[in-house]
Amino acid sequence: MCQILLIDDMQPVRHAIAATLRKAGHEVVETDDGNKGLEIVSKKQFDLVITDIMMPASDGTDVVYALKSAKAGPKVIAMSGGGAGIPAKEALQLSTSQADAVLKKPFTNEDLIETVSGLTSN
């Protein structure tokens, strides 16, 4: 069981991802914005942060950089389906070198659970 922070601005998408993680036995905190996410991380310890990259209020890439530049921070998964005119690969490009894993949307529940357990098993 892991403590996971999930950041995604699309509520139904976030709900589905959180439900999948909870069913797999993880504890999930949800938020819809990168800045709010960083604030939550500063107050509570997490094993893993899963963040969307393209969000209206803040850029998930900033979240990835902030978390990975801190010592002994949580593991980070960046996810994106790209956006209008921006392919997913391009949206994830900056995060790829920093994040512990990337998930390209659309992904299946199995992709998600496998990636999470791959990062948190040890």
Add this chain to the structure above:
Amino acid sequence: MQKQSDQGYQALETILGDSPDLLKSLLEGSPDTISLSDARQPDLPLTYVNPSFCETTGYGSEEALGRNCRFLQGEDTNQDDVSIIRKAIAERLPVDVVLLNYKKSGEPFINALRMAPIFDKSGDLSAFLGIQRDITKERLRTERDLAQNRLEALGTASGALAHQLNNLLHPITSLISLHLPDIADPAIRKDLEVSLYSARQAADLSNNLLGLSRGKFHDSSDVTMLPDGLIRAVELVRLMLPPTITLETDFETPAKDLRVPISETLFAQVIINIVTNAAQATKNIGIIRIELSEFEDSRVRISIADNGPGIPKTLRDKVFTPFYSSKKEKNGSGLGLSVVLQIINKVGGNIIVSDGLIQPDGDGIGCMFTIDLQKIT
């Protein structure tokens, strides 16, 4: 000051008076086609044509002189354009008109014509001056650019739509598949499996839309992967056709991941154009068969055959000539076949027309377009 007010005409007249050669040099050196018709003779016969006239039209001056200029008109010349010229002649007014003319070889060209009455010193009408320019290439380029712009707009719009759809579909597929194993009732499970299947189909469709928009973003690579690019194009065109059309495909190739040197957007547009033409030929109730094959080790062939009325052998080359139409297809939503051929030629490919499928009544044979492309090795 004098020069400004008469735009230098007086100086020109002086030089012209001294050097009659000037006029000849101007006419003979002009890249535009220049002709004079005698207004004092019945039916306005041509009395002078410059070398550019002969070069553009293919008619020698001896063939042109003495005839009325209308011999350049032909089958598909728009009669409205012709009446504009007639009206201007009757009213002795200058006129600018763009019309379809034909060369001696029968090849059509778009002619931008300016015609002006010439009056002599006593004010009597003596001639009509015709200045013409073959603007076929410009027109084709414009048409192709417009088509490309439309495609890019379509690509951008469909890409944006696909992202929205993916975001909406993710919770559906994810949540159904998450809870499906917990459903004990087999009938409810069956129902949910059907909705999961539909949501996944919708996701596939959305990814096809992304494939189309991706063509734009990857245009710099100018490569289409086959059969995948063809499968995506066919999935898209299927959406554009009425369900009464039967699409049959055979994409079995010895090698997977064939690469052809054309961007996926243009490739898709070529396929969509030929397939929708074929569908129209069968009056939207026929069979269209699309096959992909390799030959001669280095080439790829995509054939699109229909069981419509076919194209008579004598007219087969004509379908590729610019502005050829089978009369009714005037809606102009797609690229003309001439532009399709141009796109394929540009990447070193070719298109040929041959016999297609047997018609439903067994009497005739439909038409087949075969695209022949060099494979990237």
